[in-house]
Amino acid sequence: MFRIAFHPIYKHSVPENHRFPMEKYELLPKQLILENIVSPEQFFLPKMASIEEICLVHDAHYVHRYLHLQLTDKEIRLTGFKHCQQLIDRERTLVQGTIDGALYALQDGIAFNIAGGTHHAFTDHGEGFCMLHDQAIAARYLLENNYASKILFVDLDVHQGNGTAEIFRHDDRVFTFSMHGKTNYPFRKETSDFDIALEDGTDDATYLEILEKHLEPLILQTAPDFIFYQAGVDILATDKLGKVCCSIEGCKQRDFLVLNLAKKYNIPIQCSMGGGYSPQLTTILKAHTNTYRIASQLYI
Numbered sequence: 001m002f003r004i005a006f007h008p009i010y011k012h013s014v015p016e017n018h019r020f021p022m023e024k025y026e027l028l029p030k031q032l033i034l035e036n037i038v039s040p041e042q043f044f045l046p047k048m049a050s051i052e053e054i055c056l057v058h059d060a061h062y063v064h065r066y067l068h069l070q071l072t073d074k075e076i077r078l079t080g081f082k083h084c085q086q087l088i089d090r091e092r093t094l095v096q097g098t099i100d101g102a103l104y105a106l107q108d109g110i111a112f113n114i115a116g117g118t119h120h121a122f123t124d125h126g127e128g129f130c131m132l133h134d135q136a137i138a139a140r141y142l143l144e145n146n147y148a149s150k151i152l153f154v155d156l157d158v159h160q161g162n163g164t165a166e167i168f169r170h171d172d173r174v175f176t177f178s179m180h181g182k183t184n185y186p187f188r189k190e191t192s193d194f195d196i197a198l199e200d201g202t203d204d205a206t207y208l209e210i211l212e213k214h215l216e217p218l219i220l221q222t223a224p225d226f227i228f229y230q231a232g233v234d235i236l237a238t239d240k241l242g243k244v245c246c247s248i249e250g251c252k253q254r255d256f257l258v259l260n261l262a263k264k265y266n267i268p269i270q271c272s273m274g275g276g277y278s279p280q281l282t283t284i285l286k287a288h289t290n291t292y293r294i295a296s297q298l299y300i
Contacts, residue, residue, distance in 0.1 A: 001039075003111050004043050045093075046096035056140035069085070079126040080127075098134035098135055099141050102138040111270050111271070116134040117157065119157065128185065135230065135270070152227045156235070158232060159184050164178070181200065203245050231273055255290060256294050
């Protein structure tokens with residue numbers, strides 16, 4: 001039985017035009033239970049990550065100013081959020097959920113965070129609705145506490161994991177792989193260990209062919225003992241912020257490919273859900289739900 005972190009959300013800290021996608025964090029647990037994919041006992045509410053844990057990745061000066069609501073107006077605008085104490089507490093809880101999830105994955109093979117995948121958070125600043133990098137912090141936690149020695153990031157959100165690339169640029173213990181839209185945000189890309197930039201309009205067949213061609217050889221090459229998976233569903237053709245044209249079925253096959261390889265090679269995997277901005281909330285929920293459905297079938 002795998003575990004799933006969930007957290008309260010604070011819509012009032014989100015600009016009006018971005019509140020709709022946030023609803024998925026409230027509705028997804030209910031949908032998973034309604035479809036009998038998971039049971040209520042699989043969910044857990046984390047505590048808040050400590051400052052020491054956060055500073056495994058983030059600059060101490062940035063962390064202090066962020067936690068004490070001292071960021072400049074320009075820094076706040078870059079994140080896209082209205083900063084408040086509730087939002088900060090939620091971010092720290094989100095981070096701890098991924099740390100705890102990584103530890104659960106060592107035990108159960110896989111674990112999830114209903115939110116997370118905050119891959120646009122850099123060492124010393126946040127951007128793109130990401131203030132603290134949950135998976136990067138969890139990765140450093142595993143490494144520093146000898147739970148893992150080689151980590152692979154598989155980032156399949158439609159947007160490049162630019163924060164991930166910057167954070168681990170000089171850390172040979174972590175291999176960063178990002179497969180994303182070439183012309184999507186961020187418009188100034190960082191350099192991951194391996195980047196695949198997809199053309200606008202990439203369809204299911206092309207997407208899956210590229211991923212299948214590269215992912216298994218990459219796992220064999222890097223020989224990770226832990227994987228962090230950013231499972232954004234903004235690769236859908238319906239997504240308002242993406243330019244890739246995958247279907248819900250294609251997105252499901254993508255998730256199966258990733259999770260099946262982790263299972264095949266017995267590599268623990270922590271999954272954070274990342275982005276999803278289709279106009280219909282039902283589309284977002286269906287795509288995310290499929291990720292858990294696959295996990296429930298593979299990890300019995």
